[in-house]
Amino acid sequence: VQLGKAAGARVIGVAGGPEKTAVARELGADVVVDRHREDFVAVVKEITGGRGADVVYDPVGGDAFRKSTKCIAFEGxxxxxxxxxxxxxxxxxxHALVKNYSIVGLHWGLYQQRDPGAIADCHAELTRLAAAGTIRPLISERLTLADVPDGLRRLAAGATIGRVVFLP
Structure with a gap:
């Protein structure tokens, strides 16, 4: 769950496990919740005075999505x-109608078919921002070819943090 930084809003990081919550704190989240140990719905409601989160970024789905619908703000x-x-x-x-919130899907792979220029533009802008030091991708591991199978197993199990990259 993330609240935008605009207008003094707070960033609430919801992560799974102590290692991931520690990284969220290090990266500057104002409030961090371990979704495996705490009820992030209650925390979001408390932090926002009952209003809820304006924006929820959900890469997890499942129960995390269902709980997010319980703490999304009006017009979130x-x-x-x-x-x-x-x-x-x-x-x-x-429920989306009653609370007047939007569910927005982002399937990055479809851009290759539908708008490949958007991929090139995005890559160029991200490369520019990284070169300028404005953003820093979180790369937690650099794997050799021999380490790739284990890295993929840990990625599938949700045991990785940030990006895991293969160095040929």
Whole structure:
């Protein structure tokens, strides 16, 4: 769950496990919640005075998505970018209507078919921002070819943090 930094808003990082929550703190989240140990719905409601999160970034799906619908603000947006939990949830559209929030999907792979220029433009801008030091991708591991199978197993199990890259 993430609240935008604009207008003095707070960033609430919801992560799974002590290692991931520590990284969220190090990266500057104002409030960090371990979704495996705490009820992030209650924390979001408390931190926002009952208003809820304006933006939820959800790469997990499943129960995390269902809980996000309970703490999304009026006219909020839930950005669905994946289903790392392996559980693809169904959205209760009556709930989205009653709370007046949007569910926005982002399937990056479709851009290769539909708008490949957007991929090139995005890559160029991200490269520029990284070169300028404005953003710093979190690369937690650099793997050799021999380490790739184990790295993929840990990635699938949700045991990695940040990006794991293969160096040929």
């Amino acid at each position: 947006r839930i950005l669905v970018v994946g289903f790392a939990s392996g559980d693809i949830p169904s959205a209760a559209l009556n």
